[in-house]
Amino acid sequence: MNIALIAHDAKKELMTQFCIAYCGTLSKHSLCATGTTGKMVSEATGLEITKFLCGYQGGEEQIAARIACNEIDLLLMFRDPLTAKAHEPNEASLLRLCDVHNIPVATNIATAEALVHALERGDLDWRDIVNPKF
Numbered sequence: 626m627n628i629a630l631i632a633h634d635a636k637k638e639l640m641t642q643f644c645i646a647y648c649g650t651l652s653k654h655s656l657c658a659t660g661t662t663g664k665m666v667s668e669a670t671g672l673e674i675t676k677f678l679c680g681y682q683g684g685e686e687q688i689a690a691r692i693a694c695n696e697i698d699l700l701l702m703f704r705d706p707l708t709a710k711a712h713e714p715n716e717a718s719l720l721r722l723c724d725v726h727n728i729p730v731a732t733n734i735a736t737a738e739a740l741v742h743a744l745e746r747g748d749l750d751w752r753d754i755v756n757p758k759f
Contacts, residue, residue, distance in 0.1 A: 626698040626749065629688045630658035630666060630682060636703035637662055641669045643703075643734055647741050648672060654744075658693070659684030681742050686717050692722045699749065700730040 626636040628651065632640035644651060644666045656674045658666060663676035671677070678684040691697045700723055729738035729749060743749050 626744065627655045627691075627696055628699045628701065629658070629697045630656060630662055630674070631685060631700070631702040632659075632662045633680075633705040633708070636706060637665055639734060640667050640701070640703050643701075643737060644670050644672065650741055650745050657697075659686065659688065664724065670703040679755070680714065685719055686745065689715075689719045689722050691747060692719070692728055693728055697728060699740060699742070699744070700728055702730060702732050703737070704732045 630640060640662055648670045651670075652672055656666075656672055657663070658674050658676060660676050660679040660682070661693070662680075663674040666672060667674045667676075677687040688697065688700070692700070700719075702716075702719070720730065720732075722728070729740055731740050740749065
């Protein structure tokens with residue numbers, strides 16, 4: 626699966642720790658991330674991550690474009706709900722694209738853990754749900 630990682634500044638360390646904890650599972654998939662998040666996670670875990678621009682420079686839009694082209698299968702986006710962001714409309718658009726394209730998305734660690742456990746079990750192949758093989 627193609628997994629995208631995004632984390633607000635206040636959540637980058639949490640994303641890094643999450644990826645350290647689930648490094649074994651994540652290493653079996655293709656990862657991409659916004660710039661700083663990708664750099665921090667790859668340095669801490671050794672995971673190979675395709676890095677896009679920083680979020681505020683257009684990295685979220687680059688990931689959104691990949692979602693629109695069906696090139697992302699899962700989005701882990703750790704958001705800081707307590708700090709207002711100038712680019713929140715971009716995030717709403719990103720989440721809307723996930724809904725349109727049936728992309729599982731986690732905006733917090735609890736949901737991310739549930740999705741990663743489902744990934745470990747093989748329960749996240751949405752293509753079979755959308756296009757069942759009977």
